[in-house]
Amino acid sequence: MLDxxxxxxxxxxxxxxxxKLGYPVKIPYFILKGAKPGPTVLVTAGVHGAEYASIDAAYRVTKLDPKTLSGTVVILPIISTxxxxxxxxxxxxxxxKNLNRLFPGMAEGTFGEKLVYWLTEEFICKADAYIDLHGGDMIEALTPFTIYQAGHTSSHELAKAFGIELLVASDSEIMSFTAGARQDIPSILAEASGQGLWLEAEVERLRLGVERCLIHLGLLEGELEPKPxxxxxxxxxxxxxxEGLWYPYAVAGDRVKKNQVVGEVKSLLGEPLQQAISSIDGIVLFSVSSLAINADDPLLGIGA
Incomplete structure (x- = not known):
């Protein structure tokens, strides 16, 4: 752990x-040590290496003036280099392996399991709050949302402070925010952008969300503008x-109904193989935007 x-x-x-993970890696870190004492907040990105808006947002957080902080911000902008x-x-x-399906990791496991264990033990468990920045992956379109552990009140409050409208309560046992919530640490996973893009508005959405959380946690002075x-x-x-061709009929941000056909998978000969049917009324939070699809790949996710 950093001193x-x-x-x-x-x-x-x-x-x-x-x-020491059995494979050589160099993970960049930044520490903003505040002028005054206060909580330690961990900010990570790059758990998935092609979610660029979240990575760029984490780098922008490093530009905060540490003299304005009451506490410490530890930033790991690219976990999976x-x-x-x-x-x-x-x-x-x-x-x-998908790192965000491995938490809290294993000390004696595969590369990904050991990386996640190191992150959990050396950083997440030693923080007072945890913000994990994400987005749609290279082939995913996404409408912004924040995930937190269902039933964990301080994480819900942190998610509200971040400022993204859609808040998803999750019962996951294997994701980053779960590792924090297990230690009673307010922990969230915020998502914005996707498809290999890092557009200014989405990068700023994530950066400003982190700053709002720092105000909420008392590291920065200021008043939070209420957000719906x-x-x-x-x-x-x-x-x-x-395996085949993916034709979505609904995309990120669309409202869909239960039993609505939201897409279709066809064979490489163009023959119908599968209709994707929504199981709930809700909003499409992410949708795969590539024509190519593999068996067991996600097609889209619907929140309600």
Missing amino acids: LENLAAGTLSKGYLSP PAFTSRSIYINPIDY HKDLSEFAWLRSEH
């Missing part, structure tokens, strides 16, 4: 971390049963 106690107040420190450099979607290219929010308790994913 936060002995850093000079009001300063920025940065460098690389090389945890192998996935980032290889432009890998969903998975890391070392053990081909809508609580969602369901997140239904539709997956492909086949």
Whole structure:
């Protein structure tokens, strides 16, 4: 773990971390040590290496003036550097596992399991709050939303403070925010942008969300402008049963009805294989935007 106690107040420190994972990695870090004491907040991005708006937003957070902070902000802008450099979607290219389905990780596991264990033990469990920035992957269109652990009140409050309207309560046991909530640490996962883009408005949406959370947590001075929010308790994913061609009939942001056909998978000969049918009334939170689809790939996710 980084030695936060002995850093000079009001300063920025940065460098690389090389945890022993059985594969050489260099993970960039930034520490904003506030001029005054206060909570320690962990901000991560790049758990998925091609979610670029979230990564750029994390880098922008490093530009905060530490002299304005009461507390410490630790920023790890690219957790999965192998996935980032290889432009890998969903998975890391070392053990081909999705890091955000491995929490809290394993000390004696595969590369991804050990990376997640290191992140959990050395950073998440030692923070007072945790913000994990994400977005749609290279082949996903997405409408912004924030996820938190269902029933964890302080995480719900942090999600509201972030300022994105749609808030999804999740019962996941294997995602980043779960690892924090298990330690009673307010923890959220905020999503914006996708499709390999890092457009200014979406990068700023995420950066400003982090700043709003820092105000909420008392690290920054200021008043939070109230933002409307809508609580969602369901997140239904539709997956492909086949390899083939994907034709979506609904896209991110669309409202759909239960039993509505929201897309179709066809064979490489153009023959119908599967209708994707919504199981709930709700809003499409993400939709796969590539024509190519593989068996068990997500097609879209619907929140309600």
